[in-house]
Amino acid sequence: MSPKGWSSNAANPESTADVKKAARAASARLDGVRSVPMPPMVKYLDQDGELLEKQSMSDELALEGYRVMLRGRRFDERCVSLQRQGRMVTLAPGIGQEAATVGAAMALDATTDWFVPQYRELAGQLWHGYPLRLAFLWHVGHPIAFQVPGDLNMLPFQAAIAGQLPQAVGLAWGLRLKRARGVVVAVFGDGGTSQGDFHEAANLAGVMKAPIIFLCQNNGWAISTTVEQQTASETLAQKAVAYGFPGIQCDGNDLFAVYATVREAVTRARNGEGPTLVEAITYRLGLHTTADDPTRYEPREMHDMWVDRDPLRRMQLHLVSRGVIDRSGLERMEDEVKEELRVAWDEAQKEPAPDPSYYFGHVHAAPSTRLGGQLKRFERDGPG
Amino acid sequence: MVSSSDSSATALAELTVVEAINQALAIEMERDERVVVFGEDVGVTGGVFRATDGLFARYGEARVIDTPLAEGVIAGAAIGLAIAGWVPVAEIQFLGFAHNGFNQVVDQLARVRYRSAGRFSAQVTVRAPYGGGVRAPELHSDAFEAHFTHAPGLKVIAPSTPADAKGLLLASIRDPDPVLFLEPLRGYRQVKGEVPAGDYTVELGEARVAREGSDVTVIGWSAAVQVALQAAEDAQAKGISVEVLDLRSLVPLDVKAIAASVSKTGRAVVVQEAPLTSGFAAEVVATIQEEAFFSLQAPIRRVAAPDVPYPVQMLEEHYVPNAERVLEAIVATTRD
Secondary structure, three states, rough: OOOOOOOOOOOOOOOOHHHHHHHHHHHHHHHHOOOOOOOOOOEEEEEEOOOOOOOOOOHHHHHHHHHHHHHHHHHHHHHHHHHHHHOOOOOOOOOOOOHHHHHHHHHOOOOOOOOOOOEEEHHHHHHHHOHHHHHHHHHHHHHHHHHHHHHEEOOOOOOOOOOOOHHHHHHHHHHHOOOOOOEEEEEOOHHHHHHHHHHHHHHHHHHHHHOOOEEEEEEEEEEEEEHHHOOOOOOOHHHHHOOOOOEEEEEEOOOHHHHHHHHHHHHHHHHHOOOEEEEEEEOOOOOOOOOOHHHHHOOOHOOOOOOOOOHHOOOOOOOOHOOOOOOOHHHHHHHHHHHHHHHHHHHHOOOOOOOOHHHHHOOOOOOOOHHHHHHHHHHHHOOO | EEEEEOOHOOOEEEEEHHHHHHHHHHHHHHHHHOOEEOOOOOOOOOOOOOOOOHHHHOOOOOOOEEOOHHHHHHHHHHHHHHHHHHEEEEOOOOOOHHHHHHHHHHHHHHHHHHHOOOOOOOOOEEEEEEEEEEEEEOOOOOHHHHHHHOOOOEEOOOOOOHHHHHHHHHHHHHHOOOOOEEEOOOOHOOOEEEEOOOOEEEEOOEEEEOOOOOEEEEEEEHHHHHHHHHHHHHHHOOOEEEEEEOEEEEOOOOOOHHHHHHHHHHOOOOEEEEEEOOOHHHHHHHHHHHHHHHOOOOOOEEEEEEEOOOOHHHHHHHHHOOOHHHHHHHHHHHHO
């Protein structure tokens, strides 16, 4: 994590009470008593990476999961840095949320199952098979980043909050109608649960018993808006109850917890038992986007509290304490990831700039006479 | 151009617009097992206008599906169904309610191909009856077509006759890109016509000369075409020969047909049911100005509703353009 440049006026005296209130609310979210009957929050790792109970992921798989989380983290850090140098467009890093998205992706069979992103789940997309080179091209504004490779079961990034959810439900419903094996994981955030698209999608999914897992990354913030400002519900998971399917919370900074929770939901979906809403409790350690300044609204104490719960740190402590990897192994992994990023960024930079007329190409299968005429004029005279 | 893949298409039957639409849906569901029809009340009851009548009985609940009352997810789910390999035909019960799903139609459905740089496409047809004059409640009568013609990637089709409704709907469902298929609510049962019996398509993007004439071109689409034809008949009595061009397809627009007709007559009146400002008639007028300016002998006139929201039932006959108003415009343009 790069330092955020905390300024002395970040928390004025009046907001101290708010800070405490927010911190209390946050811990109530993690540990609180529920007035709506809910299953207990799924959690395997404690803050220091010790197992609270037995979990099912093999050490080898856990190490691979950690590697992809690290790849996502280092990618985001690199991109924020490149953006600050003016070499990338505005982007939304997923720093701090790697376990939530990688854990969910690991529960899928990439050959049959779909990963439907919002825009802050790149780490999970990398696990599912999205290439780093395209991820870099996304952040320079190259259109081919949206052209999901042909064999990859993934929809493109979605800027409209929760706009992907009705589509993901249609996709899941369509797979069920075909009696296909596939299921869909659709990712969105806490802010997304306020959107009509979320509610319409959840409602239809329940009615159609669509094989979908709604993965809500509750990262505490919708830009500067807290979850408490977003909803009066005690949990986001309980919203599923109204739509007739289970909602469950898991520790979103615990790779084992997310993996186990989503895996169970995937099994239910595959067995025709319908959707699940998984609320992965995590935290956005970085910025909303590179255009955001969290020091205007984020209590520093809250940030620090979540730094201690960093999913990478916990996983690393766990893997080292189990002897799965040692310090030199971790260093080697860092070097390998660094090299992968260097190679992918080099490749991305070699990608030819899109032809100026590129954007005419994919409006319709075949351009209309009118659009064809516009293209001809464009090629002759440019956009004027 | 009409193309037929079936010799029985030549047999004719007198049908209403809604019957012709029903026939097209049945033909396509029979022909292509990927076609699924869904929306509010399209199943057992066969649609509030009976456009989907009989389909549930024939094709069952897996392919003819009553959905929750939510236009956003009806349009949005159509995208996902298409990506899963189905050919969705979604019904929005009245176009006025499509705005509840505006993001999914305009920002999502229209852009599936574009925003995935060609990886995905959405062979989706969204059907919606629209337009006024049937004494329906608020928001059931508005002619909102221009809200959707401004969405690159989305085709917008608006037939006026039963034969075109059938052929264009079959072409829309088979089109590889999303189509908003606007059905003339007023014409659903009022407009009857001869419809070929079998399977045929009418190409998207081709206007139809509904009546030939030499003095003035009146351009309309959907229910306004009947109004234009009535006005043309009345103008004939006054010795004015009117050509009526039925656009049938707003996007893509048949620029050639518009230019050809106006070049011939030198005068044009464009009729729309929607309020005047920023209506689709403005697009047609601009097109004439670009393509046939030097043939014009008079300013182009528009006949439209005033810039007020669609009124309640007791006032609507004073709102929707009628043949009298179109005739006035025809006569005026010959005096300009």
